[in-house]
Amino acid sequence: MTRRLLLSYLGLALLVLAGLEIPLGYLYARGETGRFAQTVERDAAMLAEVTEENIEEGNLAELPTVIGDYTSRTGSQAVVVDRNGIVLAASGSAVRTGTNLSLQPDIATALHNQPTTGTGAGADGSQILYATQPGSSGTTIRGALRLTYPMTMVTDRVHRIWLALALIGACVLAAVALVAFTLARWITRPLRTLRRATAQLADGRLTTPPDASSGPPELRDLAASFTHTATRLQQLLDAQQAFAAEASHQLKTPLTALRLRLENFEPYLDARAHASLDETIDEVERLARMVHGLLALARLENTATTPEPTDLDAVLAERAAMWEPLAAEQHVTLAVTGTTAGRVWAISGALEQIIDNLVANALRVSPPGTTLTLTRAQGAELHVIDQGPGMPPADRERAFDRFWRASDSHHDGTGLGLPIVRHLVNASGGEITLHPTPGGGLDARVRLRPAASGRRRPANGFPRSARAAATAR
Structure with missing residues (x-):
């Protein structure tokens, strides 16, 4: 400006x-x-x-x-x-x-x-x-x-007067440029402080409010209004984070106690009621996972995120080794293919949660004797390909909506796993899409940004636990 x-x-x-x-x-x-x-x-x-x-x-x-x-x-x-x-x-x-x-x-x-x-x-x-x-x-x-x-x-003589006029004009333009630059800097000073304050607010905390004491009156009023709005927004975010932290403790205990009480009823119930009791216990467990997933998603949305270079190959190898025994129990082969991807931009701990959620969803629908493939493609791309029933186009469009589950779904998922994955991928500067495979399965395609080896960005302190979002599946 x-x-x-x-x-x-x-x-x-x-x-x-x-x-x-x-x-x-x-x-x-x-x-x-x-x-x-x-x-x-x-x-x-x-x-x-x-x-x-x-x-x-x-x-x-x-x-x-x-x-x-x-x-x-x-x-x-x-x-x-x-x-x-x-x-x-x-x-x-x-x-x-x-x-x-x-x-x-x-x-x-x-x-x-x-x-x-x-x-x-x-x-x-x-x-x-x-x-x-x-x-x-x-x-x-x-x-x-x-x-x-x-x-x-x-x-x-005419040329000399034209030259004199040109010199006078140049001097006047130089003086106008000096005055104009000073005036422009004075006018835009509140905008510069407002821009810095906006960047701070985007990172999660406004530490230096914009200058509301200099500049034109309209910009001073704008800076004051922004400071008031930012302060109010921080209060709301702090209250929401406090609620999420408090609810995570207050809701887990009653749900756990309810599950234990239901299990204690089993010896005193008629054998014909055991099936209903088991279904009730399963629903309580699903409710507990849903509460945990909602709280995890709220923490993710309320936490400032800054991507940092992360070794995709190392994370993929680690998570594949962790999931391989569980896949073997279901008679599903877990294969890692593709060329070396190198380092990508991702928020701290995001890759682990992304891979865990996608692999868990794929294993849930993979029939015995099939192969679950984790493929690294050129351009920092990760594919999680299963050989399950796949999804029709309408379901693929809604798969990232919260609590949504396919109409023909029979598993006990909460409908929060893919929304968590999409939030982590978007926060890392990438995108995730779902595509059909020739064999009828599903290809979850994650595109991230390659990271140069010499550059670093500050981490935001995201937890590196892969279980934080896995319980929301």
């Missing part, structure tokens, strides 16, 4: 300077040309009177001296002709004495007692200003004088 304000001020100043200096320079150029022409015309008239007197008195030998003194001082050229247009004297000119110039328009006009002034091309092709005056007494014309000056004498 500082750059935009600075460019706006400079653009406005440049527009004002152009509106003032261009007409001023144009008027000066016209005025200088007019003044120069009047001076040449006046000097030509004076010289014409002097030469006319010499011609009248027959002092033709004095003519070269008269015009030579003038032209040597002024850098001009002069030509004197008699009443027939024959050159009597020429100074600084390629015209020779005795040349007939009567046919030239300005000489012919002057011999008819009419002065002329104008511009034209000299013998060398350069622009000149000429003034041709008749040498006459009353109606008697004895000759004419042509006085020429190179136009560079006036154009040089």
Whole structure:
């Protein structure tokens, strides 16, 4: 924003300077040309009177001296002709004495007692200003004088004034730029502090509130409103985190006690009621897992996350070794394939929970004798591929909704495992999608960002326990 304000001020100043200096320079150029022409015309008239007197008195030998003194001082050229247009004297000119110039328009006009002034091309092709005056007494014309000056004498002065105007404009622009930069920094200072405060709030805690004491009144009010909102939001988040922590203790104990009491009823119940008792105990256990999963998801959503480089290959090998015995009990082969993935960006402990949840879901639907494949693909991609019944497109769209379970599902899941996985993947800067496989199974595809070996980001302290989210399945 500082750059935009600075460019706006400079653009406005440049527009004002152009509106003032261009007409001023144009008027000066016209005025200088007019003044120069009047001076040449006046000097030509004076010289014409002097030469006319010499011609009248027959002092033709004095003519070269008269015009030579003038032209040597002024850098001009002069030509004197008699009443027939024959050159009597020429100074600084390629015209020779005795040349007939009567046919030239300005000489012919002057011999008819009419002065002329104008511009034209000299013998060398350069622009000149000429003034041709008749040498006459009353109606008697004895000759004419042509006085020429190179136009560079006036154009040089015009160029100098244009250069001076340009320098003045540059100085004004520099001063405007300095003032505009100072003003823009003053205007945007609250925005910069607000941006830093927003970044802090995004990380979970506002430690430096934005400056509400400087800048325009509107921005001061915005900073004050942001501080109030951030403070209120922190209070709400702290209350929610406190509730999650308190509920995790208060809800577990009654559910555990209820399960124990139900199990103690078993010896005193009729054998026909044992099936209902077992179903009730299973529902209590499922309720306990659901409460634990909700609390785990709340902790994840309320915790500031900062991705850090994590070795995907090492985590995958560790979790595969942990799940292999359980897969063998279900007569499912667990295979790890693909090339080395290297380090990826992930929040602390996220990869373990992601792999655990996906493998647990895949094992739950994998028939005996099938293979569960964990594949690393190019570009920091992880595939968890099962050979189960798969999902129709409509179910794949809703699979990440909380508490959602497929209509034909018969397992005791809570519908929170995949939402937890999606939250962890998104917080790590990646994405997760579900795709069908040619054999009818499901391919859970996780894309993460590769991490350069030399870069580090601060961790946020996420727990590295893979069981925190696994109980929510």
